[in-house]
Amino acid sequence: MATEQTVAGERNEQIEIELQIRNGSLLMALAGVAFVGYGVAFLAMNFVGDGFELGVSTLDGMTKADLNPTVAYYISHLHVATAAFIISTGIAVAALSWYGVRRRLAWAWATAVVAAVVGLALALPMHYTADAFAHDWVTHLGPVYLATVVFVVGAAMAFRGLDAT
Structure with a gap:
């Protein structure tokens, strides 16, 4: 009887680990897709x-039309490059999460986390260093914050599943 309970307990624990990895990797991948969506919106706004x-x-108080055309074009160029890197990072995070983390590849989890953390750690602080420009943080950064929360929850769930194996 004790052996049957032990086997059933191990089976339930294994199911819980599988759920954590599956659901965690799904949330991480969805956050990656959200990063792609933010980058696409950023790109579309440019044009x-x-x-x-x-x-x-x-x-x-100045619009794009008020700027010197060369300066406006340069800002546009930087926005396109920024959007490209947001989109490519989102693709990498989604793919690593969906195809690697779901297969319990710790290196895929670590790479997805590092890619997201480096991008956010470098990009976000600049928004709070000075009042150099006014921005509506809800529309400007809100989507990124929401995707980041989803990503962190998924990464924590997946890590617990990876850590248990």
């Missing part, structure tokens, strides 16, 4: 938006 980017309609 069809009235402002400079999401949540930034003017700079010191």
